Amino acid sequence: MKYGAIDIGTNAARLLIGEVVHDSGRSFVKKISYTRIPLRLGDDVFSLGRIDVKKKLNLINTMKAFEIITDIFEVNELKAYATSAMREAENAEQIVTDIKSATGINLDIISGAEEANVILGTFMLLDFDKGRPFVVIDVGGGSTEINIFKKGEQVGSKSFKVGTLRMLRDKINPEVWGEITAWISDYLLPFEEYRIFGTGGNINKAHKLLAHGPNDAATIEELTRLKNELESLNLSERMKRFQLRPDRADVIVPALDIYTNILANFKSKLIHVPKVGLSDGMVYQMYLQENNN
Numbered sequence: 001m002k003y004g005a006i007d008i009g010t011n012a013a014r015l016l017i018g019e020v021v022h023d024s025g026r027s028f029v030k031k032i033s034y035t036r037i038p039l040r041l042g043d044d045v046f047s048l049g050r051i052d053v054k055k056k057l058n059l060i061n062t063m064k065a066f067e068i069i070t071d072i073f074e075v076n077e078l079k080a081y082a083t084s085a086m087r088e089a090e091n092a093e094q095i096v097t098d099i100k101s102a103t104g105i106n107l108d109i110i111s112g113a114e115e116a117n118v119i120l121g122t123f124m125l126l127d128f129d130k131g132r133p134f135v136v137i138d139v140g141g142g143s144t145e146i147n148i149f150k151k152g153e154q155v156g157s158k159s160f161k162v163g164t165l166r167m168l169r170d171k172i173n174p175e176v177w178g179e180i181t182a183w184i185s186d187y188l189l190p191f192e193e194y195r196i197f198g199t200g201g202n203i204n205k206a207h208k209l210l211a212h213g214p215n216d217a218a219t220i221e222e223l224t225r226l227k228n229e230l231e232s233l234n235l236s237e238r239m240k241r242f243q244l245r246p247d248r249a250d251v252i253v254p255a256l257d258i259y260t261n262i263l264a265n266f267k268s269k270l271i272h273v274p275k276v277g278l279s280d281g282m283v284y285q286m287y288l289q290e291n292n293n
Contacts, residue, residue, distance in 0.1 A: 001019060001020075001076045001077070001287070001290060002017060002018070002019050002032065002073060002074065002075045002076050003017070003018060003019065003075065003076065003077050003078075003079070003282075003283045003286045003287065004016070004017050004066075004069075004070040004073075004075040004077070004078040004079070005017075005018070005078075005079055005080075005081075005278075005279040005280075005282035005283050005286070006063070006066055006078070006079070006080035006081070006105070006107075006279075007081055007083070007277070007278045007279045007282070008039075008041070008059070008080065008081065008082035008083065008085075008086060008107065009041075009082075009083050009084070009085070009140055009141055009142075009278075010040075010041060010042035010045075010083065010084045010085040010140055010141025010142035010143075010163060010165050010166070011038065011039075011040060011042065011140070011141035011164065011165055011201075011247065011251060012036050012037060012038045012039060012040075012141075012201075012247065013036070013037045013039050013059065013062045013063075013066075014034070014035065014036045014037075014279055015033075015034070015035045015036075015066040015069060015070070015279075016031060016033070016034050016279035016280065016282075016283060017031075017032045017033040017034075017069070017070065017073050017075055018030055018031050018032055018279075018280070018283040019032065019283070019287075020283065020284060020287040026125070026127065027125050028125055029122060029125070029276070029280045029283050029284055032073065033069065033073055034279075035065075035066070035069060037062045037065075038245075038247035039055060039058055039059055039062060040055070040141075040165065040247070041055055041059065041085040041086070041089070042084070042085045042141050042142050042163070042165040042166065042169070043055075043165070043169070044085075044089075045085045045088050045089045045142075046142075046165070046166060046169045046171045047169065049088075049089070049090050050089050050090045050091045051085070051086075051089045051091060051092070051095060056091075056095055056098070059095065059099070060095075060098060060099055060102050060103075063080075063099050063102070063103045063105055063107075064102065064103055066105075067103050067104075067105060077286050077290065078105065079108075079282050079285070079286055080105050080106065080107045080108065081107070081108050081109075081110050081115070081118070081278065081282060082096075082107055082108070082109045082110070083109075083110065083112075083115050083140060083142070083143070083278070084112070084140055084141065084142025084143040084161075084163060085141070085142050086107075086109045087109055087111070087112075087142075088142070092109055095107075096109065111159070112143055112145055112158075112159020113145075113157055113159060115138075115143075115145060115159070115278060116136070116138065116145040116147050116157055116159065117157075118278055118281035118282055118285055119136070119138055119145070119199055119276070119277060119278050119280075119281045120136060120147060120154070120281070121281045121284045121285055121288075122276045122280045122281045122284050123136065123197070123274070123276070125284065126274055126276075128195065128272075130149070130152045131151055131152055132195060133148070133149065133150045133151075133192050133193070133194045133195070134148075134149050134194055134195040134196070134197065135147065135148050135149070135194045135195070135196050135197065135266065136149075136197045136198075136199065137196065137197070137198050137199070137259065137262055137263075137271075138198075138199040138200055138277075138278075139163065139164065139198070139199075139200045139202060139203065139255050139258050139259060140163050140164070140200060141163045141164050141165035141166070141251065142161070142163040142165060142166050143159050143160060143161055143162070143163050143166075144159070144160050144162050144163060144180075144258055144262070145157070145158070145159045145160075146158055146160070146180070146183075146184070146262065148184075148187045148194070155187055156183070156186070156187040158183055160176055160179065160180055161173070161176060162176050162177075162180070162258060163258075164202060164251035164252075164254045164255045164258070165251060167254035167257070167258070168250060168251065168254055177261060180261075180262060180265070181265055184262075184265045184266075185265070188265075188266070192267075193267050193268050194266055194267070194268055195268065195272065196263065196266060196268055196270060196271045196272065197271070197272050197273070197274060198259055198271045198272070198273050199273075199274070199275075199276060199277050200255065200277060201248070201277070202248070202251060202252045202255030202256070203255065203259060203271070203273055204273060204275050205244070205248060205252060206218070206223060206226055206252065206255070206256060206273075207273040207275075209226060209242055210222055210223075210226060212273075214275070217270040217271060217272045217273075218270070218271050218273065219269055219270055219271075220260055220263045220264070220269040220270075220271070221269070223256050223259060223260050223263075223271070224256075224260050226256060227253060227256035227257060227260065230242070230252060230253050230256070231253050235249050235250060238252075259271065
């Protein structure tokens with residue numbers, strides 16, 4: 001079965017076409033096709049409180065293109081979720097209606113908690129000791145989700161209004177950092193060491209720039225050095241030296257700032273990067289729904 005997962009985020013819209021594969025006693029989401037369009041819906045939402053006409057048309061056209069791609073790949077099931085920017089846009093419901101009218105696609109606006117739970121679904125496929133405490137940090141354009149697990153059970157989950165595009169546009173309440181620290185401290189035990197996972201396009205790119213292997217963790221010192229080096233360059237220099245796209249070159253610095261700030265709250269100074277995200281979780285979610293019926 002081929003599944004299509006559309007993720008309409010604050011920075012970009014993404015379409016993942018994938019399937020769940022079973023091999024050597026384990027299962028994983030196999031990516032068949034991946035398309036990313038840097039719509040930057042957050043620019044409108046954070047400045048206007050709504051998505052303006054031009055970006056709305058770009059979003060509708062993107063959804064039309066995604067529909068064509070899913071037809072080409074003969075996708076069996078399609079699901080579309082929107083996250084932080086659409087959660088805050090005052091005209092979000094009208095846009096959902098317009099997308100349905102133009103494409104037939106149902107776009108669901110999900111909460112931060114729902115977003116985190118979908119991402120976490122694929123973590124059950126990863127090979128690590130889930131009985132030990134672990135934390136998943138997902139940094140997006142408009143929000144950051146933090147989830148804390150102990151003995152395989154989720155004990156804490158919260159979405160914070162801190163994201164890369166929100167930070168670039170100076171739309172972050174300074175008090176949020178204290179809120180994050182206070183929230184994390186409610187769940188930490190001083191003698192426990194948590195395994196930290198990071199998800200999102202920016203931590204994936206940073207991990208790649210650090211030339212780590214798939215199973216190698218990055219240190220907070222490495223991330224800080226990379227952030228400082230990127231920050232010392234202008235956008236064109238970042239793009240040239242690190243082969244970054246324009247829409248990645250600006251947001252990767254605030255992303256690393258968010259990750260290192262949050263990591264400072266934990267005893268462990270390592271972050272593992274499994275390179276799974278919302279769209280992977282959506283594929284796995286559809287697979288489970290199909291096979292449980």
